[in-house]
Amino acid sequence: MSKLLVIGEAREGELRNVTFEAVAAAKKIDSEAEIVGVLCGSDDLSDSGQEFIYYGADRVVTVKHDNLETYTSEGYSQAVMAVIGDESPDGIVMGHTAIGKDLTPKLAAKLETGLISDATDIENDGDQTVFIRPIYSGKAFEKKVITSGLTFVTIRPNNIPSLERDDSRSGEVTAKDVDIKDLQTVIKDVIRKASEGVDLSEANVIVAGGRGVKSADGFKPLYELADVLGGAVGASRGACDAEYCDYSLQIGQTGKVVTPDLYIAVGISGAIQHLAGMSNSKVIVAINKDPEANIFNVADYGIVGDIFEVIPKLTDELKQVV
């Protein structure tokens, strides 16, 4: 039986969904594997550990230390390497999040292993595990296998469904003492700028605006629409370059690549760089006054019309059904 570590991640005290998706991914790598969750932080982690188990982990190791209050690659790598030392896993799975992207290459270098980043699906072909990942921002995909050493992978949020929560599951949550020290990098402050609540990469619904939104004020109706749908707001490069919104909202080949269930493109023409970032969304709605706009070629549903008329109406109509 193989042993797979899943490195969990919490935000504001709650485990992120991608952590549960990572458990499901580990099961896809080996359905028989023992799955050991790992959690780092400065507060009590036993409740989160239980939750990890309800979603499929067999047991959980927690590392609690004051120096793990906010993520740093140095602090977290010390904690996780200590757990890896104890457990000698056959593989490691983590979310391809800001923390996952920052931490896993460091661990891979320490362990002298390969690492497959940003997998969106996992298949088993005979005794080989095949990881599918987008390249060229989703313009194409590749299949990758590990040829030597640990099976080490990060998974893109929102692509591999988590298992059903089962609170009849039980398992051990053990604390491991690790002295986290000699940190060279200090986080002095965190300025919250991200659109309130929902993160773009994990959002099920995204309302994105382009140049057609015309101003920063023009984005307000988009936020209202996103609110009704419990979604996040994104933007095209054109809108960011025109300073209607922050670059952190940019979707496309430069910027974020997203795959929500529903993507509503508002006043976006549909340049190839933008399409690369969103065309693998499950359902795409385009609203644009130009019937020739390229975005209609990838949209499931399109409305040709004035966005400032359509969006408020759509928001009102949706309020009645959701």
Place this chain on the structure above:
Amino acid sequence: MNIYVLLKRTFDTEEKIIISDGQIEDESAEYIINPYDEYAVEEAIKQRDEHGGEVTVVTVGDEEAEKQLRTALAMGADKAVLINTEDDLEDGDQFTTAKILEAYFEDKEADLILAGNVAIDEASGQVGPRLAESLGINYVTTITALEIDGETANIDKDVEGDVEKIETNLPLLATCQQGLNEPRYPSLPGIMKAKKKPLEELEIDDLDLDEDDVEAKTETTDVFLPPEKEAGRILEGEIDDQVKELVSLLKDEAKVL
């Protein structure tokens, strides 16, 4: 300051991907400096202009990458290094590239290494942090501001839209995020000067590496295109009716509400 930039040559963002015989067609493609690496080149030049020193741009690739190195020199970098793996390596992965760079940097005493936070082709974002770890230096990914004062670096780091204010020490490797700066276009005099700037070409042999030292740990077994999206339905009629129809389609047909 001894500043280095890790640069990758990538497809132009305008390029469509065409696959023939299980390979991505690259004969007719236009190439650019990976857009995130352009921020790194710009930042390196700015830091040098402020603190003095030298900017060296390094790439691992083949002869074709000389064009992108010349562009970086025309922007204002001082020197370029091409580590040409064409004759020695069939396939590499991020482990391979990081190992080669580690060997290159071993005796360089870099104060600052800048790179893009991700390349728009493979998009793994691994090489920078891997290299920093093997060199035993600090790293910060996805930076949007960098102030250097003596040995101290004050950094803004983009974390999924939030900003972390970070203090760390040189030597440092930082990977650049959009918003850090506006990369300049090469000027005509810059382009003329770039032709005369030093461009050193190395092979892995020159770095005392052989193929086995850098053998990839992963392998690509297939590449394929996503299913073609069929053009959908453009709704018709009065806007009020279209909106009503859209909501019912999202609810009953697409089942996303």
